[in-house]
Amino acid sequence: MLEVTLAALAAFPDQLERHYAEFPAGREDWKPTSWEGIPSESLSAREQVCHVRDIEIDGYQVRFRRLLTETRPTLASLDTYALVQERNYAGANLKEMFAQFRAARRETLQMLGNLSEQQLARPGHFDDYGEVTLRSMIHYLCSHDQQHLAGLQWLLGQVASIPR
Numbered sequence: 001m002l003e004v005t006l007a008a009l010a011a012f013p014d015q016l017e018r019h020y021a022e023f024p025a026g027r028e029d030w031k032p033t034s035w036e037g038i039p040s041e042s043l044s045a046r047e048q049v050c051h052v053r054d055i056e057i058d059g060y061q062v063r064f065r066r067l068l069t070e071t072r073p074t075l076a077s078l079d080t081y082a083l084v085q086e087r088n089y090a091g092a093n094l095k096e097m098f099a100q101f102r103a104a105r106r107e108t109l110q111m112l113g114n115l116s117e118q119q120l121a122r123p124g125h126f127d128d129y130g131e132v133t134l135r136s137m138i139h140y141l142c143s144h145d146q147q148h149l150a151g152l153q154w155l156l157g158q159v160a161s162i163p164r
Contacts, residue, residue: 002138005139006109006113008145008146009105009108009109009138009141009142009145012149013101013102013105015145016052016145016148016149019152019153019156020049020098023155023156023159024159028045028046028094029044029045030044030045030155030159032155032158037154038154038155039150039154040148040150041080041081041151043089044155045152045155046090046092047084047089048155049092049094049097049098049101050083050089050092050097051080051084053097054078054083055078055080055144056104057104059077060141061107061108061111063126064108064111064137064138065111066124067132067133068119068122068134072123072124072125073124074124074126074127075125075126075127075132075137076127112138115134119134120133120138121133121134121135126140
């Protein structure tokens, strides 16, 4: 039942890297004067990649584990903009970020690959989302991936509008 969603999660690291590779050299950290219309958080291309890595490891993996082991856990949201500063996204090595994200996504897929219907139905409460199940959190992770591909495309559109 989750076949399409799990396949999309598996394909995402390649998609993310290909989208990022479209940025012209020197524009990885560029930010527009207005973020109006961006479909993801207001982050540069480099920051988007760092954010995806951190949300995978410190967000969704933690949430999935807690849903599997705790009774009705309350799952916290992460402060994206605080992480940008605390973890110095602007100075991040993107080769390392992509490698760490790929490894984390493989771990996530291993964790999710053979869950029973009973496990998928385990409930919790997710800040800003309300009542969730492990299954719904898998869909939210996939949605999060797509938001960041859209965010990168939006940034590419902004970069393409800059006069040469």
